[in-house]
Amino acid sequence: MSTKYQNLINGKWVDAQSGETFETRNPANWSEVIGTLPKSAAADVEVAVKAARAAYEKWRLVPAPARGDIMRKIGDLLVQRKEELARLMTREMGKVLAETRGDVQEGIDTAYYAATEGRRLFGHTVPSELPNKFAMAIRVPIGVAGIITPWNFPLAIPTWKMFPAILSGNTVVFKPASDTPATATALVQLMHEAGLPDGVVNIVHGGGGAVGNAITRHPDVDLISFTGSTEIGKQITKDSADTLKRVSLELGGKNAQIVMDDADLDLALDGILWGAFGTTGQRCTATSRLILHEKIYDRFMDMLVTRTKKLRLGDGLKPETEVGPLVNEGQRKTVQSYVEIGQNEGAKLVAGGHAAKGPGLDGGWFHEPTIFSEVTPNMRIAKEEIFGPVLSVLRVTSLEEGINVLNDTIYGLSSSVYTRDVNKAFVAVRDIKAGITYINVPTIGAEAHMPFGGVKQTGNGHREGGWTVYDFYTEWKAVYFDYSGKLQRAQIDNY
Numbered sequence: 001m002s003t004k005y006q007n008l009i010n011g012k013w014v015d016a017q018s019g020e021t022f023e024t025r026n027p028a029n030w031s032e033v034i035g036t037l038p039k040s041a042a043a044d045v046e047v048a049v050k051a052a053r054a055a056y057e058k059w060r061l062v063p064a065p066a067r068g069d070i071m072r073k074i075g076d077l078l079v080q081r082k083e084e085l086a087r088l089m090t091r092e093m094g095k096v097l098a099e100t101r102g103d104v105q106e107g108i109d110t111a112y113y114a115a116t117e118g119r120r121l122f123g124h125t126v127p128s129e130l131p132n133k134f135a136m137a138i139r140v141p142i143g144v145a146g147i148i149t150p151w152n153f154p155l156a157i158p159t160w161k162m163f164p165a166i167l168s169g170n171t172v173v174f175k176p177a178s179d180t181p182a183t184a185t186a187l188v189q190l191m192h193e194a195g196l197p198d199g200v201v202n203i204v205h206g207g208g209g210a211v212g213n214a215i216t217r218h219p220d221v222d223l224i225s226f227t228g229s230t231e232i233g234k235q236i237t238k239d240s241a242d243t244l245k246r247v248s249l250e251l252g253g254k255n256a257q258i259v260m261d262d263a264d265l266d267l268a269l270d271g272i273l274w275g276a277f278g279t280t281g282q283r284c285t286a287t288s289r290l291i292l293h294e295k296i297y298d299r300f301m302d303m304l305v306t307r308t309k310k311l312r313l314g315d316g317l318k319p320e321t322e323v324g325p326l327v328n329e330g331q332r333k334t335v336q337s338y339v340e341i342g343q344n345e346g347a348k349l350v351a352g353g354h355a356a357k358g359p360g361l362d363g364g365w366f367h368e369p370t371i372f373s374e375v376t377p378n379m380r381i382a383k384e385e386i387f388g389p390v391l392s393v394l395r396v397t398s399l400e401e402g403i404n405v406l407n408d409t410i411y412g413l414s415s416s417v418y419t420r421d422v423n424k425a426f427v428a429v430r431d432i433k434a435g436i437t438y439i440n441v442p443t444i445g446a447e448a449h450m451p452f453g454g455v456k457q458t459g460n461g462h463r464e465g466g467w468t469v470y471d472f473y474t475e476w477k478a479v480y481f482d483y484s485g486k487l488q489r490a491q492i493d494n495y
């Protein structure tokens with residue numbers, strides 16, 4: 001059954017002005033069309049930005065605790081529809097039901113956090129240097145936020161951005177990835193139902209070039225929050241420079257897990273299987289490199305290859321499935337090209353390596369979980385983000401070498417170390433260059449109330465999640481009250 005989805009602009013469901021459409025399909029069974037979407041363009045963005053701008057002037061005056069009440073309602077509706085949304089998401093992008101339920105749960109957690117933040121949004125009061133004078137700094141909203149998101153967390157990532165943006169008093173023009181527009185529309189529909197005034201949230205569907213670019217270049221869009229590839233992140237930085245927008249970027253990764261010779265190997269094995277092959281490796285925090293201490297290298301590789309070959313591929317809606325398909329044909333081609341690159345570079349293919357075939361697999365974009373051993377740090381498969389079920393394994397002789405290898409990348413999102421030695425763990429926390437470090441936890445598994453983001457070319461220094469994201473969606477206003485009744489000149493009359 002294919003559903004017709006539309007844009008939401010100023011509280012009304014509408015088609016693209018051009019009348020053009022595109023489809024979203026099931027990557028586990030590509031002949032299944034899930035829905036048709038408006039293929040929008042700059043003209044549609046124009047109307048959406050106007051609506052968001054007009055709505056902003058009213059929304060910014062709604063008390064933050066009242067904005068929080070709507071957030072709580074959104075959280076409640078997400079709880080009610082968790083299963084329905086998870087199933088739609090699995091059909092639309094392929095990851096298994098346990099993971100899509102987790103994706104919705106992250107949205108629920110983010111909504112309830114935002115609801116309570118409506119009663120905080122703390123500012124500062126500080127003493128003035130002059131008598132009979134009062135000084136404080138308050139948070140104010142910024143305006144219209146352009147939200148541009150990828151397909152791998154079709155619900156959670158939009159909520160990380162839209163909920164704090166809206167709670168802070170901004171309004172939103174949202175362009176979801178064109179691989180997961182149905183899930184995004186279901187989310188926006190629910191936000192609209194929860195009682196957000198018309199124009200506070202607008203969704204415009206379409207391609208990155210047409211719709212995304214119109215948002216990033218629009219003079220009346222004040223901020224951009226983007227999650228996606230490093231390449232597009234750089235492009236957006238340039239496009240938004242003409243109007244000096246505030247821009248938050250969450251980009252690529254080449255995350256690694258180190259396993260030391262003193263580690264609990266069974267625990268490290270469960271960790272790497274989940275980190276490398278969960279979401280079919282299509283997570284910004286996926287473990288793409290495994291760094292093994294030489295003393296446990298051979299033993300751990302045997303354990304790892306045996307378990308990897310047993311992973312069950314299939315439709316994510318089936319309860320027995322452990323690994324779903326890649327999101328589309330292009331992603332599978334990218335993965336296949338990296339398998340070839342790894343072989344040409346002289347790495348040893350020890351598991352997988354092919355598009356997966358067989359009953360239940362032929363109609364989708366499945367690829368075998370793949371492992372290369374004897375990878376060296378200068379190989380492309382050790383350096384470049386693959387965004388698929390391909391793991392590169394490197395050998396080291398010490399923690400210090402392991403950390404150097406881990407840091408030898410242009411990215412710096414997530415990292416993991418398995419060790420039972422608390423001293424080694426603290427050295428790793430100190431010396432690893434990444435936005436997130438896990439000890440005895442895989443590289444995936446961020447919690448919604450913690451800062452999320454990376455260093456180096458993973459981003460531009462902003463953080464999502466928790467209290468930190470509110471720094472991005474608010475501007476500081478310094479306020480001085482002088483109740484002395486006379487002109488008091490700071491730095492002059494008091495010295």
Ligand code: NAD
Pocket residue numbers: 148149150151152153175176177178206207208209211212213216227228229230232233235236250251252253283284385387413458
């Ligand atoms: P992508 O960069 O191709 O697309 C992301 C979004 O940007 C999509 O909505 C796309 O339509 C839009 N877009 C494309 N070109 C644009 C342009 N010129 N102007 C404005 N918008 C444009 O990424 P993807 O393939 O959807 O997602 C995979 C990438 O996302 C990976 O590199 C992955 O590491 C990254 N990612 C990062 C995080 C993180 O938090 N660091 C999370 C998830 C995914």
Ligand code: MN
Pocket residue numbers: 024025026027092093179180
């Ligand atoms: Mn799809």
